[in-house]
Amino acid sequence: MNLTNKKIRIAVQKRGRLQEPSLKFLETLGLKIRKNGSKLIAACSNADVEILFVRNSDIPQYVKYGVADYGILGENVLVEKRCKLKILQRLGFGKCSLVIAVPRKSKIKSVKDLSEERIATSYTNTLKKFLKEKGVNASMIEIKGSVEICPSLNMSDAICDITQTGSALKENDLRIVEEIMNSEAVLVESPFSKLLTKSE
């Protein structure tokens, strides 16, 4: 039997703000992770567990297919990817909010005022769902990063992005119109998790 197949795999962020607290959390569970430079798979010295370092937005995919048995990621990513994975635990770190923000001097005061406006975002699915709930028609501009710069370049009238401290918004002279969701890091389980199969 292939030994590697027996190992439990946990996917965590390759780089970004969630990586460090994710590893810390795993250590509190008793895992001794042997991080090996920039290698994408790290073994544990005291358990049949492997840590998989992958892109934040790819974690849902790995867990969905069962390539990783578990994953640690921001809930906002889970919602955006419309992945219905089982959340085992909310982890209390990586807290942020997905908000709609506009230039400080904009005439847009409320969600209703967003109708027919241009909204730049990396979270098109979540934004669509929000607009549907509010009955607002608007044009969406999909931007992968640095969304907060769009209004000043007349690319958009508003943005929909995540914020933790609000400092990036302030720097770009943006104010929050509405909070769409609060998010934190979560531990998710694959429907094909090896532990799950064993216990059944």
Add this chain to the structure above:
Amino acid sequence: MKKIEPKILKGTRDFSPLQMAKRNLVMDKIRQIFKQFGYDAIETPILNPAETILGKYGEEGDRMTYNFEDAGGRKLALPFDLTVPFARFFGANWRDLPIPFKRYQIQRVWRAEKPQKGRLREFYQCDIDIIGTRSLIAEAEIARVIVSVFEELDLKFKIKINSRRLMNTILKNFDIPQENLIKVIRVIDKILKIGEEEIVEKLKELGIKEPKKILQLLKPEKTNAQTLKKFAKLDLKEIDEFLTRCDEMGIDKKYLEFDPSLARGLDYYTGIIYEVVSEDADFGTLCAGGRYDNLCELFCDEYFSGVGVAFGFERIMILLEDLGKLEDVTLNSKVLVTLFDEDSIKDSLKIYRILSESSVPCEVYFEPEKLGKQFKYADKKQIPFVVIRGPEEREKEEVTIKFMTSGKQKTIPLNQLTDYLSNYYESNK
């Protein structure tokens, strides 16, 4: 000059652009599902030699079949349904077709009936059939297609299913002579239409001694398992296997109701039969069909078993309209590029060209008339966006979009126009 009255025949219809937009939307959805399950389209002629249509639907069917003699003295008939033309097509072409053969067919059919509400002389049917296999996987696949179609149309529904074989066995246990079997089945088939008491009377007329007992036995219980239990002594292999295959194909159990009283009047069914009823409204049958053996025997020597259903397109349309599910359907054009004045024609046509090269359906107004008149045209055609490019916009390389539903206007850089429109999210769609 005397004008001709622009009339049409009773029981036939003209369809306006908006009606056609709705019909096409629904038909495209149905067609898309058929295609997704690997059914290919065929089409058969409207004009047929009479003998290929007549005599296949019983006396009443013949009376309701349009048939006439053409100028060359040939006897012709119009299709009464799509099943018989399909059987003829298959009988003529089976050697060249992949077998089992799966086809879909969406065409008009004609009935020489007295027109009344819901009964037309000319209407559409949407059929799927699988011919050339006896496997119950085929029955389950048909059920799968039915579920996908009605889920896609966002209708609440139930598929009533039964086995004609089982019904025959049950009735035989009541000592009903073979020659009366079909008559009895036809009476039971009317249970929803004429009610229980009348059924009992009619069954008595056919010499049935215990009509109430039959009906009691044939009534479905709360769950399929409970209904099946009533017939535990009989051979339930067919129904059992069919339900298992449906389950394996991922059909939600809530959609299937085993109803031993379901009969489907047509004589040619031999196995599993289906009838789809709406759960939104008391509305009769939306789709029906079943397993038939040797439907092609009239047209060829080979033996082929098949299974298929017909979707009642016109009834589905009425139901969707009644439930208000087609209210948001609009006509095709999404953008009207206006002509501000004679001098702006060249520039507006450039915008029109940019838009027509994108995926947004658009059109240009033909004359530089007052904007108000152009807006009225957009309004009448339900065009949601009107693009205006006046001197001011021209100078700044911008365009103004007028939103016809809200009346709001928005000016954006010209080079963002196509992206703005193609990424416009309508929250009610």
